[in-house]
Amino acid sequence: MARSSSSFYCSLSLLFFLSLALSSDSTKTVKVEDICKQFQEDKTFCISFLNSKPGGVAGADLLSLGVYTMSATSTNLTNALGLIDSLLKNTTDHNLREIYLECQEQYEDLKDDVDSSKACFEHGRCYIDVNRLAGDVADAADDCSGHGDIPLPDTNPLKQESIVLGYVSEILIIITDFLMQK
Ligand SMILES: *[C@@H]1O[C@H](CO)[C@@H](O)[C@H](O)[C@H]1NC(C)=O
Numbered sequence: 805m806a807r808s809s810s811s812f813y814c815s816l817s818l819l820f821f822l823s824l825a826l827s828s829d830s831t832k833t834v835k836v837e838d839i840c841k842q843f844q845e846d847k848t849f850c851i852s853f854l855n856s857k858p859g860g861v862a863g864a865d866l867l868s869l870g871v872y873t874m875s876a877t878s879t880n881l882t883n884a885l886g887l888i889d890s891l892l893k894n895t896t897d898h899n900l901r902e903i904y905l906e907c908q909e910q911y912e913d914l915k916d917d918v919d920s921s922k923a924c925f926e927h928g929r930c931y932i933d934v935n936r937l938a939g940d941v942a943d944a945a946d947d948c949s950g951h952g953d954i955p956l957p958d959t960n961p962l963k964q965e966s967i968v969l970g971y972v973s974e975i976l977i978i979i980t981d982f983l984m985q986k
């Protein structure tokens with residue numbers, strides 16, 4: 805009798821720790837400074853971007869920072885696509901048009917992927933998928949910043965927007981890296 809009741813309590817506490825372990829990542833908190841410490845580019849951008857999260861960052865869990873960053877990625881992609889539309893209307897330069905069309909295709913696909921992964925991510929799943937997707941956005945943003953075959957001048961508006969998109973997607977990579985570490 806004693807033995808079976810102690811094993812009962814043993815499995816109860818096991819269940820307890822298991823549920824703690826399972827719930828810990830969605831309620832995990834990491835300080836903004838610790839996220840931005842991993843950010844290789846403009847640290848001031850990283851800190852002010854995360855601190856602009858609606859509702860504030862004090863006590864904000866990692867997942868809610870991730871969801872915020874993911875929706876900024878989607879907004880940035882939408883705005884970049886609008887910009888590309890108007891650039892295409894005004895540009896006759898063949899090389900530039902080639903970049904714009906290439907970036908348009910990449911950004912459209914990525915926007916669809918970001919939007920369709922959003923619900924899963926909000927439920928605290930799909931961390932690996934979102935991490936990879938953020939990596940794809942960062943790569944595309946790098947190409948569309950003129951780091952590909954065809955360079956863009958610093959004053960090019962798509963270059964400027966793609967640099968910010970690149971920053972935001974790098975921050976999403978860092979946050980999903982943290983979320984994947986149990
Ligand atoms: C991209 O997102 C950042 C962060 O939210 C914002 O500061 C910037 O204005 C956005 N740019 C565009 C073009 O959407």
Ligand SMILES: *[C@@H]1O[C@H](CO)[C@@H](O)[C@H](O)[C@H]1NC(C)=O
Nearest residue numbers: 887889890891892893894961
């Ligand atoms: C394209 O041209 C229109 C009309 O001249 C102008 O209003 C618009 O700002 C231009 N867009 C870009 C991205 O240069």
